[in-house]
Amino acid sequence: MTKPYIHxxxxxxxxxxxxxxxxNYLRFMExxxxxxxxxxxxxxxxxxxxxxxxxxxxxxxxxxxxTTFDDEISxxxxxxxxxxxxLIIGYTMTCNGEIVCNxxxxxxxxxxxxxxxxxKRTRPELFELLSSSAIKN
Numbered sequence: 575m576t577k578p579y580i581h582x583x584x585x586x587x588x589x590x591x592x593x594x595x596x597x598n599y600l601r602f603m604e605x606x607x608x609x610x611x612x613x614x615x616x617x618x619x620x621x622x623x624x625x626x627x628x629x630x631x632x633x634x635x636x637x638x639x640x641t642t643f644d645d646e647i648s649x650x651x652x653x654x655x656x657x658x659x660x661l662i663i664g665y666t667m668t669c670n671g672e673i674v675c676n677x678x679x680x681x682x683x684x685x686x687x688x689x690x691x692x693x694k695r696t697r698p699e700l701f702e703l704l705s706s707s708a709i710k711n
Contacts, residue, residue, distance in 0.1 A: 658694035
């Protein structure tokens, strides 16, 4: 179990109405995902040093409530599912105890030459870390 990632909304992340611009939630997801991988002991730096890249294939964001400058957004990251070739990560963002956003990002795994690889076969340690923390249905 990892602790939630906290993002404090910066002034430049808001729009003319003072509301956090919707595009920033993608960045918050990336910050939280990078933090999550660091916490489980297999961070992006290590992945890239080993020649592994995990690009985003798709994103789904369901906005529930606006946030504004100086709000602290708590982001819970959960592995929703992982297979040899695909990873789905879920994000629940809350502010002052209220859900402001639910989101998912889908990733594949490729080598440094952008060729698809099997995570289970080429990086069994990472596959096991992700699998063991995946949501059990």
